[in-house]
Amino acid sequence: xxxxxxxxxxxxxxxxxxxRMAIQDRVRDGEDPVQARREVLKEFGGVAIQAEDTRAxxxxxxxxxxxxxxxxxxxxxxxxxGFAAAAILSLALGVGATTALLSVLLHVALRPLPYRExxxxxxxxxxxxxxxxxxxxASFPDWQDWREGTHSFDGIAAFRNRPGFLNxxxxxxxxxxxxxxxxxxxxxGVAPALGRFWSERExxxxxxxxxxxxxxxxxxxxxxxxxxxxxxxxxTAYEIVGVMPAGFAAPSVGMRAAIRLSPADSMWTxxxxxxxxxxxxxxxxxxxxxxxxxKSDVVAARRDLAAVAARLAAAYPESNRGITSELAPLADSxxxxxxxxxxxxxxxxxxxxxxxxxxxxxxxxxRDDSRxxxxxTRSALGASRGRLIRQSLTESAVLALAxxxxxxxxxxALLAIARQAAAVLDVPRLADSVLDLPVLAAALVISGVAAxxxxxxxxxxxxxxxxxxxxxDRGSVRLRQVLVGAATAVTFVLVxxxxxxxxxxxxxxxxxxxxxxxTYTFQVTLSGTRWARTPLDRQFYDALxxxxxxxxxxxxxxxxxxxxxxxxxSGTLVSVVGGATLPPDRQPIAGYxxxxxxxxxxxxxxxxxxxxxxARDRDTxxxxxxxxxxxxxxxxxDENVVGRWVNVLGVGEKPMEVVGVVADGRPFRPGEQERxxxxxxxxxxxxxxxxxxxxxxxGTPAPMEEIRAMVREMDATLPVFEVQSVAExxxxxxxxxxxxxALVALFAGMALxxxxxxxxxxxxxxxxxxxxxxxxxxxxxxAPRAVSWMVARQGVWPVLAGLTAGLAAARVVExxxxxxxxxxxxxxxxxxxxxxxxxxxxxxxxALLPARRAAGVDPALTLRCD
Amino acid sequence: xxxxxxxxxxxxxxxxxxxxxxGPQHGYGIxxxxxxxxEEVLRVETxxxxxALHRLEKQGWxxxxxxxxxxxxxxxxxxxxxAGRKQLVEEHARWKQMVAAIGRIxxxxxxxx
Numbered sequence: 001x002x003x004x005x006x007x008x009x010x011x012x013x014x015x016x017x018x019x020r021m022a023i024q025d026r027v028r029d030g031e032d033p034v035q036a037r038r039e040v041l042k043e044f045g046g047v048a049i050q051a052e053d054t055r056a057x058x059x060x061x062x063x064x065x066x067x068x069x070x071x072x073x074x075x076x077x078x079x080x081x082g083f084a085a086a087a088i089l090s091l092a093l094g095v096g097a098t099t100a101l102l103s104v105l106l107h108v109a110l111r112p113l114p115y116r117e118x119x120x121x122x123x124x125x126x127x128x129x130x131x132x133x134x135x136x137x138a139s140f141p142d143w144q145d146w147r148e149g150t151h152s153f154d155g156i157a158a159f160r161n162r163p164g165f166l167n168x169x170x171x172x173x174x175x176x177x178x179x180x181x182x183x184x185x186x187x188x189g190v191a192p193a194l195g196r197f198w199s200e201r202e203x204x205x206x207x208x209x210x211x212x213x214x215x216x217x218x219x220x221x222x223x224x225x226x227x228x229x230x231x232x233x234x235x236t237a238y239e240i241v242g243v244m245p246a247g248f249a250a251p252s253v254g255m256r257a258a259i260r261l262s263p264a265d266s267m268w269t270x271x272x273x274x275x276x277x278x279x280x281x282x283x284x285x286x287x288x289x290x291x292x293x294x295k296s297d298v299v300a301a302r303r304d305l306a307a308v309a310a311r312l313a314a315a316y317p318e319s320n321r322g323i324t325s326e327l328a329p330l331a332d333s334x335x336x337x338x339x340x341x342x343x344x345x346x347x348x349x350x351x352x353x354x355x356x357x358x359x360x361x362x363x364x365x366x367r368d369d370s371r372x373x374x375x376x377t378r379s380a381l382g383a384s385r386g387r388l389i390r391q392s393l394t395e396s397a398v399l400a401l402a403x404x405x406x407x408x409x410x411x412x413a414l415l416a417i418a419r420q421a422a423a424v425l426d427v428p429r430l431a432d433s434v435l436d437l438p439v440l441a442a443a444l445v446i447s448g449v450a451a452x453x454x455x456x457x458x459x460x461x462x463x464x465x466x467x468x469x470x471x472x473d474r475g476s477v478r479l480r481q482v483l484v485g486a487a488t489a490v491t492f493v494l495v496x497x498x499x500x501x502x503x504x505x506x507x508x509x510x511x512x513x514x515x516x517x518x519t520y521t522f523q524v525t526l527s528g529t530r531w532a533r534t535p536l537d538r539q540f541y542d543a544l545x546x547x548x549x550x551x552x553x554x555x556x557x558x559x560x561x562x563x564x565x566x567x568x569x570s571g572t573l574v575s576v577v578g579g580a581t582l583p584p585d586r587q588p589i590a591g592y593x594x595x596x597x598x599x600x601x602x603x604x605x606x607x608x609x610x611x612x613x614x615a616r617d618r619d620t621x622x623x624x625x626x627x628x629x630x631x632x633x634x635x636x637x638d639e640n641v642v643g644r645w646v647n648v649l650g651v652g653e654k655p656m657e658v659v660g661v662v663a664d665g666r667p668f669r670p671g672e673q674e675r676x677x678x679x680x681x682x683x684x685x686x687x688x689x690x691x692x693x694x695x696x697x698x699g700t701p702a703p704m705e706e707i708r709a710m711v712r713e714m715d716a717t718l719p720v721f722e723v724q725s726v727a728e729x730x731x732x733x734x735x736x737x738x739x740x741x742a743l744v745a746l747f748a749g750m751a752l753x754x755x756x757x758x759x760x761x762x763x764x765x766x767x768x769x770x771x772x773x774x775x776x777x778x779x780x781x782x783a784p785r786a787v788s789w790m791v792a793r794q795g796v797w798p799v800l801a802g803l804t805a806g807l808a809a810a811r812v813v814e815x816x817x818x819x820x821x822x823x824x825x826x827x828x829x830x831x832x833x834x835x836x837x838x839x840x841x842x843x844x845x846x847a848l849l850p851a852r853r854a855a856g857v858d859p860a861l862t863l864r865c866d
Numbered sequence: 867x868x869x870x871x872x873x874x875x876x877x878x879x880x881x882x883x884x885x886x887x888x889g890p891q892h893g894y895g896i897x898x899x900x901x902x903x904x905e906e907v908l909r910v911e912t913x914x915x916x917x918a919l920h921r922l923e924k925q926g927w928x929x930x931x932x933x934x935x936x937x938x939x940x941x942x943x944x945x946x947x948x949a950g951r952k953q954l955v956e957e958h959a960r961w962k963q964m965v966a967a968i969g970r971i972x973x974x975x976x977x978x979x
Contacts (some may be wrong), residue, residue: 018894021939044912045911045912046913054917054920056917057920057921718886849957
């Protein structure tokens, strides 16, 4: 730029020196200086113009023209701020939503996992046909046999995890305690940042621990001497031997037995199975991580594993009959559940972008049509067709750039929201979704393509301006109608999907329990303390329960080991004594859950037959159990189960008498069914970990501080953790469908608005084109309503066409969305009817407004005006 | 007022190159040279000369340099580049061709009526 300015000054100086020399020559020839100057200047002509022309030689032609075009485009857009705002907003919404969702897709589903050769890692499962879902953990003996019997793997490691707590000073830090075999961390291929992993021998003693970077910073402040320190986690002592690097997360078990990445505060310790797990092939609680051999692939490895499983099924029919195996790549296991809804969301955003682009195209068309006159004049004044087209394209480019920039900002905001939602949604790796360069580039490319697309349509219309005919163009009206029709069809699809999802979500949330926001849960673990031994464990429960119930604002309190989707989710084999001997593959697996009478009431599980636990069921009395309806269906659907005795494999030695049947809990996922459950009273068998459920009176605060104090009073080393209200638990469990349906509803709403704008624009355009005709008709005596209808018709029939197309697609929509629906699908017809009504009303209003204005026109004005 | 003879397009550039053939000259000097050498028939419009000069420089046929004149004043001097010399020869040849062609039309050879 400096160079340009120097050149500009140069030309000035050069011309001035020319003039000076000319004057000097004249003076030398004897002329009067003043006269000479006057003559020279007169002869020279306009200095400024010549300087400008000379400078123009140096300018880069096309750059100059482009800058002029851009300035002009900006000026014209500024003159119609409404149009510009509508166009930029639509684009921003479309580009922003698509970019944000693409970014999430990239980070959650497509980025490779941060391990050595991550595509060689796979998760192995036992498949138990008696359970839904059939994927089950493996048992310790099975795992050992898998290790020895297969040859397609570099390593087969086992892992499981549970919450733990670490007392740091006077704080209690909650962390995830992972129990893993010695080869688990080495299998992932990430070296520790500090220290080392433990050896097999150290693993047998079970005292070594490797901590995560997050835990290192939170609990130890990043002290470099942490290796070698002894800590006590959940009443067990460990020695820290290593620290993992920042950003490392290992596979772990999450909610609903899904495989997810370990949380920031994690600790890996050696897996030391209890004797009952080591010897019992039916006790399945281990998750298995495998690394495929370099020469093997998933298919071959799967077959290899299946062969071993088959051998085991034959050799140990009692525990393994019908049990097969499954192998799935690690990436699929982690993100598999999330991919379909994510893909659906990206599709929805894509549809939305299409509607937004169609709308902007329509708006641009209308605008260019109204500037026909101007283009005709400019063409007559000598502007080439290419110049006009370029101008049109520049305008669209400015719109696209502005829309794209706004869209990128919107995407960044949406991603920030997504990162917030990550905590609640349990979507793997959502927390790292950032707007990075490739997606940014993609967003700009999208805007650019959009610019070309809808700049091209009006521009090609412009080129037909020959000789300045300024009348209504059938072709452009037709094009607009097609755009409106397409937008309507797409909007219908979105509105239908949204209606179905929102209805489904409301079904999901209905009747979840009116008192959920005043019912609280907390967890206490007794393992490793003196309280873990009978009879102290029952005494602890008794004492705590009495004290909690004694609080004046507590309405009721109970204990359990599993509520909704928190707590223990393992299952065990049960068999009915004296019942039909079911073949081992039909033997039911039931969730083995601790409970008391109050718990059933708190959890909303109504009694269906028999009785709940009561004072009769002491530790001296014969063991009793309460089962749920799913259990009855699985075990003896035709016969009464109350009064029968059941054997629970691997737990009690004595059979338990079934004394009651309660209702099934309501699952959180569509198509899911509550599993069979067997509840046992804590008065007879107290678990070392329990969930306390407390309901307080309306309007009173949570009793957590008092409960913490009570527990501390009884034993200062026992912390109270995982405190949340049932409403929060339900909220977290339903977060995914809630967010999904909210998003789709948001898209649908915006699409509806855009479609309405499109209809209004079309009708408005037609109205303005046929102003003269309307004037004539009214002057000749036509009723205003008839004239209104004549104009509105232009906007209404494409909407009808779009609706028809949408209805045709309704079946497909229902099938696609059906997978995410919860509750009865019989609402289909009602939903379709509702959507048609919504669209009809919106389109009707959008068409009527400009049509009525057209009819209200004064014929005297329109006929006179040209 | 002398009548202005309009120069054919492109000839101005050739005349400027010619004027520079004998050494560097500034814009005023070039216009004076053309005027005097054509015996006052051709008067160069500065409005066309300066753009033409700069165009020649842009095309690389002349180069410019700020120097001090004998009157101790700054002026921009232009000089021919080797490419410019070649261009001058080419343009001169083209010009001669055109003049001969037009001459054949306007003044037919002896023998025609």
